[in-house]
Amino acid sequence: MEFFGEVAAWFADPANWNGPDGIPARIGEHLVLSIVPLAAAVAVALPVGAWIGHTGRFSNLVINIANVGRAIPSLAILALAAMLLQRTIVDIGLRDSASEIVTMIALFFLAIPPILTNAYVGINEVDDQIVEAGRGMGMRDLEILRRVEIPVGLPVILVGVRTAAVQVVATATLGAVVATGGLGRYIIDGIAQRRFDEVFAGALIVAALSIATELGFSFIERRATSPGLRGRDTAPRELAQAGRPGGI
Amino acid sequence: MRMHRKLALGAATLALVLSACAPGEGGSSPSASAGATGGEGERSIVIGSAGFYEAQLMAEIYAQALEANGYTVERKLGIGPRDTVQPALESGDFDLEPEYIGSLLTYLGGEAAGDPEETFTNLQAALDEVGLTALDYAPAQDQNAFVVRQETASELGVSTMSELADAEGASDLVWGLPPECETNVLCSGALEQYGFTYGDLNIEQYAACDAPVAQALNDGVVDVAELCSTQPDIERFNFVVLEDDLQTQPSENIAPIVRNEWLDAAPADFAEILNAVSAAMDTETLTSLGVRVAVDQESIEDVAASWLSDNGLN
Structure with a gap:
């Protein structure tokens, strides 16, 4: 119980809320460290996943590569990124941000598999009848993707983005091993200096931020899902039934 | 040294598990007491070491150097961290180990200095109280x-x-x-x-x-x-x-630590053999040997043997 008192005292200490190593600053660094690779991963993995979901081409290859990527431990990806890319980053004059860039690249690769897989699955599993209906209305491939498949597959696609986001926010902590800022500093520095109240407090903040990310994305998912698709399980049946009363 | 402690901790756990599994490894087994009674012309000695590779390597080098001079050596390498190894040595579980003079002095309650000579003198005084002796320290330091x-x-x-x-x-x-x-x-x-x-x-x-x-x-x-x-x-x-020319870091030269009981009855060439090993071991050499063990994954036995023969010590 004494320990939790120390953790509470750590949070109560105004010194931990100010300056470059205060909680707001660290959360800011952590968010930058997370948002950049997540956005990049979305920009790359969403179109690729959607396209292979739409065409079905290369799907096995791409999904399997993504899943192998998923199996590599994050720390190994980070070490590998540092080993392979750090020198180049320094050479092109980005020395001061080298640690951050290495970490972002590692997080980018971490974020790819869930986004890619869910984009593929979300698009691929759109009911063929709906796609055919679109085609029957004279839509071209891109139009079908944009106006039929993506809106219908969106709930699944967004789950992938949410999974990636939560993973990235939780894992950005590792950046502190290669000297980035962010909330990982509390954990790494705390361990190094045997300040376990700080370690625990840091872990709590990371957990809170992860949960907030989860909730935030859940909210976006609900808002972004077309009203006709809410309560996904029943929606397709309703749609199907809606088609029937012509009395076939 | 932090890395070493982590390694040592892991090895300690492993050693505990292993010793719990291996029959006849208890303190009262014949092999353990053989070390305690060795000496007097018998040229039979038990060598122990901490868990991490550098300590095991030095212990193996001591072992092979002694074997080359007709000693029979039993090895208890990779026993664990200092607070496991040290009591085991003091209690006669084994007779000889490699140690870092600064860390050992700190462990024994003393204060390690940047000057190796000073650290060594203080270490010797601290060791006297627990019935141990440090032989010549090597120029090699891990600090x-x-x-x-x-x-x-x-x-x-x-x-x-x-x-x-x-x-x-x-x-x-x-x-x-x-x-x-x-x-x-x-x-x-x-x-x-x-x-x-x-x-x-x-x-x-x-x-x-x-x-x-x-x-x-x-x-x-x-x-x-x-x-x-x-x-x-x-x-x-x-x-x-970069040379620590102001000697701000505690000296961590490696020295053989031996039980007085064994040393008092040791053959005349015992200290000479180990002192010759220490004299030839500097920091660069030890680093190179460490690369062969930790990076190239050569066996500790092979690395020890080739270094000893390169230096005419076996």
Whole structure:
């Protein structure tokens, strides 16, 4: 119980809320460290996943590569990124941000598999009848993707983005091993200096931020899902039934 | 040294598990008591060591050097961390081990100095009380050290910490220092002794003696890093260890520690054999041998044997 008192005292200490190593600053660094690779991963993995979901081409290859990527431990990806890319980053004059860039690249690769897989699955599993209906209305491939498949597959696609986001926010902590800022500093520095109240407090903040990310994305998912698709399980049946009363 | 402690801890756990599994390894077994009664012309000795590879390597080198001179050696290598190994030695579980003079002195309650001679003298006094003796220490030291890339050393023309402090352009250097440096007198305190102002340094926080900081130094993310002086990365990346010319770091030379009971009855050549080994072992040599063990994955036995024969010690 004494320990939790120390953790509470750590949070109560105004010194931990100010300056470059205060909680707001660290959360800011952590968010930058997370948002950049997540956005990049979305920009790359969403179109690729959607396209292979739409065409079905290369799907096995791409999904399997993504899943192998998923199996590599994050720390190994980070070490590998540092080993392979750090020198180049320094050479092109980005020395001061080298640690951050290495970490972002590692997080980018971490974020790819869930986004890619869910984009593929979300698009691929759109009911063929709906796609055919679109085609029957004279839509071209891109139009079908944009106006039929993506809106219908969106709930699944967004789950992938949410999974990636939560993973990235939780894992950005590792950046502190290669000297980035962010909330990982509390954990790494705390361990190094045997300040376990700080370690625990840091872990709590990371957990809170992860949960907030989860909730935030859940909210976006609900808002972004077309009203006709809410309560996904029943929606397709309703749609199907809606088609029937012509009395076939 | 932090890395070593971690390794030692792991090895200790392993050793505990192994010793729990192996029958006849208990304190009362015949093999354990053989060491305690050895000596007197018998040329039979039990050698122990801590868990990490450097301690095992030194112990193996002692073992093979003695075997080459007709001794029978039983090995108890990789026993565990210092607080397991040391009581075992004092209680006669084995007779001889390699140790770092500064760390052992600190463990025994003394204060390690930067000067090896002073540390050694104090260590000897502390060892007297527990019935142990340190033979000659090797020039080889495994201590925290500030390390730069070869190019930095030649550009700035520095080989010692004092020269680095005086070097033109030293203020532009980026330091890879551990998070605890600020509160550690052996880190920030040492840097202040050389005339650096800790608060003015451009610091990236990396754990000392670890792989990421060595990588960062090699890639140019940092220019000076705190490593361990026998860390294999130093040889792999051709780093330059800056001499700690003000002796801010406790001396950590390696010395054979032997039980007095055994030493008193030892054959006349015993100390000579080990002193010859120590005399030939400097920090660069130990680092190279460490690379062969830890990076190239050669067996400790082979590495020990080839070094001994290169030096005509077996």
